Amino acid sequence: MTPSLHFRSVGQPVRRNEDERLITGKGRFTDDFSLPGQAWGVMVRSPYPHALIQGIDVSAALEAEGVLGVYTGADLAADGIGEIPHNPVPSTQFDLKLTGRGGTPVYIGEHYLLPQDRVRHVGEAVAMVVAETRQLAQTAAELVMVDYEALPFVTDTSAAAEPDAPRLWDALPDNVLVDSWHGDRENTEAAFARAAHVISMRYHLHRVTGVPLEPRASLGHFDVETGRYTLWAGSGGAVRQKQELAKVLGIEPARVRVISLDVGGNFGTRNRAFVEFGLVMYASKKLGRPVKFRADRSEAFLTDYQGRDLVVEVALALDADGKFLALRSDNLSNIGSRCVSLSPLSKGSGLITGSYDIPYATLRSRAVYSNTMSTQAYRSSGRPEVTFAIERLVDKAARALGYDRLELRRRNLVRPEQMPYVNAVGSQYDSGEYEKNMDRVLELADFAGSAARKAEALARGKLYGVGFSNYVESSIGTPKERADLIVRPEGVEVVIGTQPAGQGHETSFAQVTADLLGVPFETVKITLGDTDVVTAGGGTHSGRSMRHASAVIFLATADLVEKGKALAGEKLGVAPAAVEFADGVFRTADTNITLDWFDLARIAAERGETLMVRRDNEMHTPVFPNGACVCEIEIDPDTGGLEIKRYTTVDDVGRCINPMIVHGQTHGGIAQGVGQALWEGCVIDPETGQPLAAAFTEYGMPRFDNLPSFVTEIAEVISPTNPLGVKAGGEGGTTPAPAVITSALEDALAEFGPPDISMPFNPFKIWSAIQTGRKAAKLERAA
Amino acid sequence: MSLLTLTVNGAEVSREADDSTLLVEFLREHLGLTGSHVGCDTTQCGCCVVHIDGVSAKSCTVLAAQAGARKVTTIEGLAGGDALHPVQRAFREHHGLQCGFCTPGMIMAAAELIATYDGKLDEHAVREEMEGNLCRCTGYHNIVRAILAAAEEINGPDRVVRPASGHAPGHAPVEETA
Numbered sequence: 001m002t003p004s005l006h007f008r009s010v011g012q013p014v015r016r017n018e019d020e021r022l023i024t025g026k027g028r029f030t031d032d033f034s035l036p037g038q039a040w041g042v043m044v045r046s047p048y049p050h051a052l053i054q055g056i057d058v059s060a061a062l063e064a065e066g067v068l069g070v071y072t073g074a075d076l077a078a079d080g081i082g083e084i085p086h087n088p089v090p091s092t093q094f095d096l097k098l099t100g101r102g103g104t105p106v107y108i109g110e111h112y113l114l115p116q117d118r119v120r121h122v123g124e125a126v127a128m129v130v131a132e133t134r135q136l137a138q139t140a141a142e143l144v145m146v147d148y149e150a151l152p153f154v155t156d157t158s159a160a161a162e163p164d165a166p167r168l169w170d171a172l173p174d175n176v177l178v179d180s181w182h183g184d185r186e187n188t189e190a191a192f193a194r195a196a197h198v199i200s201m202r203y204h205l206h207r208v209t210g211v212p213l214e215p216r217a218s219l220g221h222f223d224v225e226t227g228r229y230t231l232w233a234g235s236g237g238a239v240r241q242k243q244e245l246a247k248v249l250g251i252e253p254a255r256v257r258v259i260s261l262d263v264g265g266n267f268g269t270r271n272r273a274f275v276e277f278g279l280v281m282y283a284s285k286k287l288g289r290p291v292k293f294r295a296d297r298s299e300a301f302l303t304d305y306q307g308r309d310l311v312v313e314v315a316l317a318l319d320a321d322g323k324f325l326a327l328r329s330d331n332l333s334n335i336g337s338r339c340v341s342l343s344p345l346s347k348g349s350g351l352i353t354g355s356y357d358i359p360y361a362t363l364r365s366r367a368v369y370s371n372t373m374s375t376q377a378y379r380s381s382g383r384p385e386v387t388f389a390i391e392r393l394v395d396k397a398a399r400a401l402g403y404d405r406l407e408l409r410r411r412n413l414v415r416p417e418q419m420p421y422v423n424a425v426g427s428q429y430d431s432g433e434y435e436k437n438m439d440r441v442l443e444l445a446d447f448a449g450s451a452a453r454k455a456e457a458l459a460r461g462k463l464y465g466v467g468f469s470n471y472v473e474s475s476i477g478t479p480k481e482r483a484d485l486i487v488r489p490e491g492v493e494v495v496i497g498t499q500p501a502g503q504g505h506e507t508s509f510a511q512v513t514a515d516l517l518g519v520p521f522e523t524v525k526i527t528l529g530d531t532d533v534v535t536a537g538g539g540t541h542s543g544r545s546m547r548h549a550s551a552v553i554f555l556a557t558a559d560l561v562e563k564g565k566a567l568a569g570e571k572l573g574v575a576p577a578a579v580e581f582a583d584g585v586f587r588t589a590d591t592n593i594t595l596d597w598f599d600l601a602r603i604a605a606e607r608g609e610t611l612m613v614r615r616d617n618e619m620h621t622p623v624f625p626n627g628a629c630v631c632e633i634e635i636d637p638d639t640g641g642l643e644i645k646r647y648t649t650v651d652d653v654g655r656c657i658n659p660m661i662v663h664g665q666t667h668g669g670i671a672q673g674v675g676q677a678l679w680e681g682c683v684i685d686p687e688t689g690q691p692l693a694a695a696f697t698e699y700g701m702p703r704f705d706n707l708p709s710f711v712t713e714i715a716e717v718i719s720p721t722n723p724l725g726v727k728a729g730g731e732g733g734t735t736p737a738p739a740v741i742t743s744a745l746e747d748a749l750a751e752f753g754p755p756d757i758s759m760p761f762n763p764f765k766i767w768s769a770i771q772t773g774r775k776a777a778k779l780e781r782a783a
Numbered sequence: 784m785s786l787l788t789l790t791v792n793g794a795e796v797s798r799e800a801d802d803s804t805l806l807v808e809f810l811r812e813h814l815g816l817t818g819s820h821v822g823c824d825t826t827q828c829g830c831c832v833v834h835i836d837g838v839s840a841k842s843c844t845v846l847a848a849q850a851g852a853r854k855v856t857t858i859e860g861l862a863g864g865d866a867l868h869p870v871q872r873a874f875r876e877h878h879g880l881q882c883g884f885c886t887p888g889m890i891m892a893a894a895e896l897i898a899t900y901d902g903k904l905d906e907h908a909v910r911e912e913m914e915g916n917l918c919r920c921t922g923y924h925n926i927v928r929a930i931l932a933a934a935e936e937i938n939g940p941d942r943v944v945r946p947a948s949g950h951a952p953g954h955a956p957v958e959e960t961a
Contacts, residue, residue, distance in 0.1 A: 019875040022883030023867070023890060025818015025858035032817035135803070213822045213830060213919050214884040264820070264884030265919050297823035502881030502920045664878045664925055671922030696827035696917070704910040704923050709946060733922075 006583065009511040009521045010724075013660030017506040017526075021262075028261035030217040030234045035290035038219070039068055041280055042137035043299070044127040044144045046119035049371040049689030050153035050166065053118055053126060057145040061129055064143055066136035068287050071279070072127045073116035081282060084111045084273050085247050088339045090346040092479050094622045096425065098342055098349075098365060101179045108177075109169045109369065111338040113248065113275040113282070118151065120168055120337035121373050122691055123302030125275055130283050130291055153371040155684045157204060157311050157334040160370035168337060168369040177339060178367035182349060183425045188362040191326035195317035199397040205385040205738070206759055207309035207334070207682040208675070209301060210378050211701065212501070214264020216304060217294040220280030224288060228255050229281045234263035236271035237499045237539020242531045248278045256281075260529040266501035267672065268377035269304045271541050272340050298694040305341075306682055307378020309334040310348065310385040316358075316393045322403050324412045326360040327353055327424065329389065333367045336374035342367055344375060347474060347542070348382030350427040354390035355434045355470040355626060356412040361424035371689055373682075377541060379672050380731035383473040384738050391469045391739040395746065399754070406442070409470060410435060420720075427474060429624040430719050430727075434470060437628040437650045437715060444711055445630035445648035453632065453645075463635040463770075465748025469736035472626040475728035477544025479620045482536040483552040485513070485560050486612040487601040491523040494553065497537005498545040499529060503665065503730060505545060508657040512550045512724065516557040518584025519597055536616070543728025546657060547623060547719075554723040556615035563613060567600045623719045625727040627651035629736040633744045640767025642678065642745075644708045649736075652715040654727030659714055662729040666712045669730065671702040673737020679706070681760050700760065749773065787847050791816070792860025800847060806840075807831045809847035810857060818858040818887045822917070829916030832888035833857045839895040841915075858887035861894060870894045870933040879929030881920035889926060892916050897934045904934045905944035 021027055058070040089098055089106050100106050114125055127144050131137035152166035159165055160175045168175055192198060219232040229249070235241050238258040246253040263270065276293045283291040295303070311332040317325040329352045333345035349365045394412075398405035413434045414421050421429040442448075450466045457464035484495040494513050498505055510524035517524075527533055538548065561581050568586035569576040572595070578588050587594045595603075597611075604611040632646040649666060656662050679700025683692045693699040712733075718725030738759060745761055746754045752773020757765045787804070788797040791814060798813040810816040810833070819842055822830035831842045834856040862868040870890050873879065880886040896912050897904070909930050910923070918926060928946055935943040 013878075015875055016878070018883065019880060022880055022886050023858075023871040023874050024862075025816070025887050027818070027883050027886075029817075029820070029884060031811075031821070034812070135801075211919055212882070212884075213828060213917060214820070214882070215822065262883060264822075265882045267919070294821075297825065297828075502883065504881070660878050664881060664921060667922035667924040668881060668920045669922075672919075695825050696823055697825060701917055701919075702922065703914055703917065704927070705914045707910075707923055709906065709924050709927065710922065 007515050010515045010657050012658070014507055014511055014521060014658055016504050017510060018504060029214055029264050030219060030232050031294050033219055033232045035219065035221055038290040038292055039130050039132060039287060040134040040137045041128050041130045041283055041291050041293040042134065042141045043125040043276070044129065044141050044146065046122060046124045046126055048119055048148050048150055049122050049155060050151040051119050051148035052151060053116065054147040054149055056127055058127065060143040060145065061140040064140035066132035067129060067140045068132065069130045069283060070127060070144060071283060073112060073114035076113055076282065077116060080250050081113060081278065082248050082250055085244055086111060086272055086340050088341045090343055092476055093620045094476055095346050096182055096349045096365070097180065098178045098346055099180045100177060106177055107169065107172050108339045113278045121371050122689060123373060128279050128283065130287060153689045155370050155372050155689050156686065157309055157332060157368065157370065160334065161332055161366065161368045168371065175369040176366055177369060178342060178345065178365060180365050182363040182365065183361040185362045187360040188326045188328060191360050192317045192328065195325050196320040197318045197401055198315055199318070199393055199400055200315035201393060201396060202313045203389065203392070204758060205308050205310045205312065205388060207306055207375065208378065208680045209304055209306040209682055210267040210269035212265025212267060212269060215295040215297060215300045216270065216274055218277045218280045219290060219292040220284040221290040222281065222285035228257060230257045230259065231277060231281055232259045233277050234270060235260050235499065236266050236541055237537065238529050238531050239497050239534060239537045240539050241273055241277060244273045245278055245281065249281060258531045260499060263499065263501035267379045268307065268381060268541060271539065272305060272376055297696065301694040301699060302691055303373055305376035306336070306373050307375055308344065308385060308676065309375055310344065312385065312389045314389045314393055316397060318397060322401065322408050322411055324356055324358045327358050328362050330364045331366065334370050334372065334375060335367050336370060336372045338374045340374040341376045343377040344382035346382065348386040350425055350474060351383060351386050351472065352390065352425060353423045354387060355414060355472045356390065357414045357418065358424055363425055372684065379669060380473060380734040381542065383731065383735045384673055387469065387471045387735050388739045388742070391736070392742060395743055405468065406438070409438065429472060430721050431717050432472065432624060432626045432652055433717055434626060437626065437652060438470065440713065440715070441628040441630050441648055441650040444650065444713060445646060447630060450632060457634050463637055463748040465633050465744040465746070467631045467740040467742070467744025467747060469740040469743060470628045471736040472624050473731060473735045474622050474624055475543035475547065476622040477542035477548070478538030480616065480618050481538050481548040481552045482614065482616045483556045484612060484614045485556045486610060487597050489598050489602045489605060491525060492517065492519060492597070493525050493527055495527045495534055496549055497534050497539065498549055499540045500545070501540070503540065503545065504658065504661045505549070508546060508661055509549050509553065511657055513553055516554060517597060543625065543730045547722050547726040547728060548619060550724040550726050551619055551722045552615055552617040555617055556613050559613040559615055563611065564597065564600050567603060567611065568595050571595060571603055619722065621721045623654060623721055623727040625651065625653055625732050627715070627732050627736070629740045631740050631744050633748060635748050635766060637770050640763035640770065642761065642763065642766060644674070647708055648711040649733065650713045650715050651729065651732035652717050652727065653729035653732065654716065654719040655725040656714050656716055656729065662714055663712050665730045666733040667710055669733020670710055670737055671707055673734035674707065674741055675702040677738040677741035677759050677761060679760050679762070752777070785848065787851065789847065789850055789855055791855045792857060802848060804847045805843055806845040806847045806850050807842035810842060816857050816859050820884055820887060822884065827917065828885070829892060830885050830888040832891040832916065834891060834895060837895070839892050858891060861891065868894060869936045870897065873929040873933035877925050877929035877932055879921065879926040885916060885918045889916050889918065893930045893933065897930070897937050903942050903944060904931065906931065906946045
């Protein structure tokens with residue numbers, strides 16, 4: 001029986017179930033939990049980017065007021081505490097297969113909670129001090145004496161990949177842990193050989209960090225009586241944390257409970273275990289007291305998992321008519337000092353041809369260790385990087401060859417009738433109407449009127465630029481999800497293993513469940529984030545949650561309807577097959593008696609039973625959200641100051657469950673993508689290896705007064721890959737943003753030639769580009 | 784250690800606390816009022832904004848002792864009883880929050896802005912005045928709309944300039960598919 005697809009709630013901007021607690025100060029973030037007898041843990045962190053640990057003297061710290069314990073890597077090893085099993089190589093059937101050189105396994109350097117041999121980045125924790133209060137622990141941490149012997153270090157992405165770069169891991173001959181080739185080299189080379197034009201570029205998509213506003217925190221409690229650990233820690237998936245931390249502690253997963261209720265932002269940075277999660281659990285057992293850790297903002301800047309950091313060398317071959325023939329790309333990802341995730345490299349690798357029909361491509365994908373904090377999937381993992389590469393290349397080609405940049409795109413877009421379309425590196429785009437997105441966004445943005453706006457700005461002595469970008473991205477993610485559907489006389493409960501950090505699952509999942517069961521939205525409650533209730537689930541990343549949740553809820557609903565029919569049949573005295581179900585009501589053709597879900601729940605309860613199903617689903621097929629984006633910027637040539645005047649997007653998210661939430665996701669995604677282009681950057685001093693952005697005073701954030709309001713539209717091309725036709729809505733705002741801002745900047749500075757400057761485009765860089773351009777023009781006139 | 788006596792959300796409270804205790808620590812750790820959040824250590828993010836004698840203050844940079852003789856209002860006490868303050872209602876209605884971590888500080892700062900702003904509140908003024916509060920989820924778009932809607936409810940339509948919608952009109956209805 002197929003559940004009803006008669007939508008009442010789905011597609012509506014239903015106000016969120018989450019909000020009442022969050023607007024009244026009753027949120028349940030990690031640091032909001034405190035336990036009687038709780039002590040505080042503070043980390044001793046490395047000031048060196050690379051150094052041998054010759055010894056750690058904890059004696060003075062142990063003597064300090066209020067100190068309960070000081071722990072080092074040696075203590076953990078003596079107690080049998082293991083490595084974090086990050087499982088960094090993406091492994092669904094649809095992920096590009098990343099390997100070491102010549103197909104060898106990827107070398108994954110160990111990641112213990114505290115290292116014994118050496119520190120590999122500034123900020124790496126080398127010891128934990130636990131004391132009665134946070135302040136006492138901070139004071140005592142200053143007394144831990146670590147004997148470091150500084151080693152040569154490397155932080156720059158390209159430099160780290162050089163054969164003679166300082167090495168992070170003795171087991172590797174250099175720092176390159178992934179070096180694999182994809183696509184069709186022979187045909188790509190042949191296409192380049194016969195091409196009329198070849199356009200190329202090299203760019204470093206710099207490193208940024210996620211900056212969830214809730215600093216990461218963890219509270220561990222070991223219960224001596226039950227032998228169980230409880231960890232409160234906001235993350236991207238409590239079930240994953242439970243499994244991994246059980247391995248770290250060397251115990252059965254059943255002895256670990258992880259609680260992750262309200263999570264104050266994630267954006268990918270919280271998807272993997274942090275060392276402090278295991279450390280508070282360990283210390284709680286050692287001390288027989290709960291132990292809490294909360295990162296300072298500077299610790300978060302230094303040691304939250306970071307994002308991007310990809311060097312791209314890319315070349316596009318075109319024929320004499322501007323048709324794209326082939327693409328060559330060399331992508332080098334800086335994964336930092338521990339290999340936590342190769343998702344950014346992998347996700348980007350599958351999308352190097354972007355929204356365009358390019359018959360052949362060759363890709364060399366490399367990943368490199370460096371003396372920096374580890375990188376991880378960050379909002380739209382890997383996709384803004386490759387979108388930037390292809391979109392900038394197309395603009396460059398249009399300029400160099402004299403094409404209109406929009407016309408050149410139209411000539412090469414993947415067309416709807418080619419769907420499903422397999423791109424040149426093997427990714428199968430499920431559906432999409434790419435040119436329609438372009439048409440619509442140009443209309444919404446009043447692109448036709450931009451020339452007049454530009455003329456008006458120029459008349460005021462300003463520079464004005466109009467940027468454009470298409471994008472296509474992929475949503476893959478962990479393939480397994482589980483849902484428990486429980487119908488009680490008072491309402492329906494859905495227990496599911498995704499992990500929102502603001503995406504509104506308690507609302508959108510309830511909308512889906514309500515419509516599939518035919519019950520009012522208000523009767524459905526979604527339960528998440530406590531592994532004693534949520535037994536399995538893949539967490540939230542890669543835009544997987546709405547698609548996986550709606551699919552497994554759809555399947556669970558079908559099972560539940562069968563159960564309902566059996567129960568109704570018994571009550572009505574007919575065979576289950578004689579019971580019809582529609583719009584939440586069970587009936588037979590012979591009587592006018594009807595039963596709804598809550599009647600059945602009461603009948604079950606009278607028998608001491610519960611009307612429920614548990615359903616597991618495994619779904620590997622990816623989806624490919626896509627869209628287009630236009631922005632207009634104004635620059636003050638005297639200061640280099642940049643203002644975004646208009647920002648317009650069209651995003652195909654597949655079926656949109658809650659447009660209010662999806663628009664909100666787009667807005668936030670835009671801000672993060674624009675942030676990378678204009679303000680944000682994890683800058684490291686090349687001389688000392690010291691990170692220079694460790695506070696909000698040093699790391700440029702998107703703020704109220706540097707962003708405009710946006711115009712966003714949702715396109716719904718239903719995906720054929722899953723029951724409700726969902727794609728994803730969380731990352732489309734971010735994916736084209738660095739490309740579209742750069743496009744606008746190039747347009748604004750066109751009279752000076754395309755600026756040779758790197759993101760983030762701060763006023764000084766823009767002003768300098770204008771001065772350089774003016775000087776060059778003056779010299780030209782003089783000559 | 785000293786005995787600190789404060790008026791918080793209309794009630795007088797006394798607790799033994801270290802002299803160096805910050806107001807936000809006092810609220811969170813001593814009184815269990817965990818609605819005021821700590822998002823940074825540099826008075827930048829605004830997650831900890833409370834009202835001290837009706838004026839917005841970042842409670843991470845005020846000693847609890849400094850608030851001794853004054854009236855402190857937190858997000859938990861902004862509205863009376865079970866009712867919601869118009870700013871709280873507007874944040875929900877206009878989807879002005881996602882993860883909700885910055886939200887208490889945003890709401891407190893916005894409530895004071897609306898209560899004290901002399902002129903006609905428009906998008907530009909909201910963006911300028913609220914610059915001391917950071918949000919990482921919303922791109923600020925819907926927060927601006929929430930604040931202007933609440934201002935309209937509190938001060939009347941004559942003292943607000945409504946923002947443009949920001950959404951293209953709806954999204955096309957789609958065919959039912961299985």
